[in-house]
Amino acid sequence: MLEALIDSYIAVWNETDGAARYALVTKIWEPDARYIDPMTSGQGHDGIDAMIGAAQGQFPGMTFSRRGTLDAFGDRVRFSWDLGPAGAAPVAGGTDFAVVTDGRFANVTGFLDFTPG
Amino acid sequence: MLEALIDSYIAVWNETDGAARYALVTKIWEPDARYIDPMTSGQGHDGIDAMIGAAQGQFPGMTFSRRGTLDAFGDRVRFSWDLGPAGAAPVAGGTDFAVVTDGRFANVTGFLDFTPG
Numbered sequence: 001m002l003e004a005l006i007d008s009y010i011a012v013w014n015e016t017d018g019a020a021r022y023a024l025v026t027k028i029w030e031p032d033a034r035y036i037d038p039m040t041s042g043q044g045h046d047g048i049d050a051m052i053g054a055a056q057g058q059f060p061g062m063t064f065s066r067r068g069t070l071d072a073f074g075d076r077v078r079f080s081w082d083l084g085p086a087g088a089a090p091v092a093g094g095t096d097f098a099v100v101t102d103g104r105f106a107n108v109t110g111f112l113d114f115t116p117g
Numbered sequence: 118m119l120e121a122l123i124d125s126y127i128a129v130w131n132e133t134d135g136a137a138r139y140a141l142v143t144k145i146w147e148p149d150a151r152y153i154d155p156m157t158s159g160q161g162h163d164g165i166d167a168m169i170g171a172a173q174g175q176f177p178g179m180t181f182s183r184r185g186t187l188d189a190f191g192d193r194v195r196f197s198w199d200l201g202p203a204g205a206a207p208v209a210g211g212t213d214f215a216v217v218t219d220g221r222f223a224n225v226t227g228f229l230d231f232t233p234g
Contacts, residue, residue: 038190073155076226078214097195097214097226109193109214 002072005103006079009096013064016056025049030106037094037110061085067093075100080113091116119189122220123196126213130181133173142166147223154211154227178202184210192217197230208233 008028015021026045034043035051042051067080067090078097082090092115099107125145132138143162151160152168159168184197184207195214199207209232216224 036191036193071228073228074153076153076228078212078228095195111188111190111193111195 001103002070002077002100005100005105006066006070006077009105010064010066010081013052013055018053021052022049025052028104030101030104033105033107035105035108035110037096038112059083062091065090075106118220119187119194119217122217122222123183123187123194126222127181127183127198130169130172135170138169139166142169145221147218147221150222150224152222152225152227154213155229176200179208182207192223 005028008024012021012024012028015024022045025048029045029048032044033048035041035048040051040055042048062083063086064081064083067082069079071078076098077100078095080095081093083092083094084090093113094110095113096108096110098105098109122145125141129138129141129145132141139162142165146162146165149161150165152158152165157168157172159165179200180203181198181200184199186196188195193215194217195212197212198210200209200211201207210230211227212230213225213227215222215226
């Protein structure tokens, strides 16, 4: 179930249809959830949806994919991701640390593992 | 300053003198701070001090040391550590993710990167 949740997390960052993206945001994030990374942040369903939409505008043609396996205990999980053009080497990657409550994300902090030189 | 705080964080896990350890705990952790990793957890100065003391009893003769560099933004930081006998290869290692407020740890989540096979 956690695997599916993380897959949905990646999927929402790739979902460019506004209505579908918002529906997925509300499904997998707590209403008062918070996200922060070195470049952006968002809070609540509206804030997180808008943040993801803005990120998609910054990286057109790029898609997120999971890298490696999940590492989870209790309500905590860490997982890594790559960002790049489909079928090509990633241009950036990061690791996210999340608190999951009742099957939804309550809090996520993203760190960057590598970025375009 | 963050470098010094992380160095003190490692130092407190290695401080086996009870009074010195408690003094350092109160210096670098918020009064209501929380720590959790896959093996243990603690809250508040007393809870975190007792948790570290118990961990030291589980790993006699082992010391913690920092591995790699800090990665920080805003009030978030991640850093990695090794655990092992002084001067020998580490037997375990992990990465901690912290929220730092007013120069003290408010919340730390520890993940294990490798453990004894």
